[in-house]
C-alpha cells in the first residue's frame with residue numbers, strides 16, 4: 001500500500017440504538033482504516049454489528065460517538081443533505097434483498113440513482129443500458145423485476161449500484177438469497193469491480209467467499225476481533241474452521257471459539273511476538 005492517507009478512516013466509532021433501559025450497543029469503539037482498492041470481507045455472527053458498520057461507512061447512518069473521515073474529510077456529523085450527496089457520488093449499495101422497485105422496468109430501476117442526481121432522461125437511460133450490458137442483462141432491460149430470477153435481480157442491483165460510477169461498493173450479504181451458481185456470477189462481478197480499482201466491502205456468512213477478498217474482518221458483539229490481510233484466492237483455514245464452529249454453537253461456545261481464533265492469529269500487523277495475552281489488571285479497575 002502507498003503512504004497516502006486512507007480512503008476511509010474510522011476512529012472509536014460507537015453506535016447505540018434506543019434510549020434509557022432499552023439500549024443496544026451495536027458498535028463499541030470500532031476503529032478501522034481502509035485504503036483505496038481493498039476488497040474486504042466482513043464476517044461475524046448475527047447481531048455482531050456488520051450491517052450497522054456498513055450503514056455508517058456508507059453514510060446511511062451516523063455514529064453515536066467517534067469520528068469518520070472519508071477521503072480526509074470529517075463526515076461523522078455532517079447534515080443529512082450533504083450526507084446524501086456524498087453517498088450518491090461515492091458509494092454504491094448492494095443488498096441481500098435486491099431492493100428493486102416492482103413497478104419500474106429493470107432499465108428504469110437502474111437509471112433511478114441518476115434521476116436523483118438530475119441527469120436528463122435520455123442520458124440516464126443510456127447510462128443504465130450500458131450498466132446493464134456490463135452485468136450481462138442487456139436483453140432484460142424492459143422486464144419488470146418480478147420477471148427476473150434472483151441472480152438476474154442481483155445483477156440488476158449491481159448495475160444500479162454502478163451507474164453513478166461510485167468508487168466504494170458496499171455489499172451486505174449480496175449472495176444471501178442466491179443459489180451457488182448465481183452467487184458465483186455475482187461474486188465474479190464484484191471481483192471485476194474490484195480489479196478496476198474500486199474498493200469493495202462485502203458482508204458475508206459464507207467463508208468460501210472470503211477467497212475474493214484481500215482482507216478479512218471478523219466482528220463479534222460490536223467489536224472487530226480480528227482483521228487480517230489475505231491473498232486473493234485463498235480462504236485462511238482459521239477462518240473456515242472458526243466460522244464452521246461458530247455456526248451451530250451457543251453463546252459461550254462462540255466466545256470460546258473466537259478467543260481460540262484470536263490466539264492463533266497474528267494480529268493485523270504480523271510482528272507482535274511478545275504480546276502474550278495476559279489477563280492481568282492493567283491499570284486497576286475504575287471505581
Ligand SMILES: Nc1ncnc2c1ncn2[C@@H]1O[C@H](COP(=O)(O)OP(=O)(O)OP(=O)(O)O)[C@@H](O)[C@H]1O
Pocket residue numbers: 017018024025026044045046047048049050051052053
Ligand atoms: N434500528 C435499530 N434499532 C435498534 N437496534 C438495532 C437497530 N439496528 C440494529 N440493531 C441492533 O444492533 C445490533 C447489531 O445489528 P446489525 O444489524 O448490525 O447486526 P449484523 O451483524 O448485521 O447481523 P446479521 O448477520 O443478522 O445481519 C443487533 O443487536 C441489533 O438488534
Ligand SMILES: [Mg+2]
Pocket residue numbers: 050051052172
Ligand atoms: Mg446484517
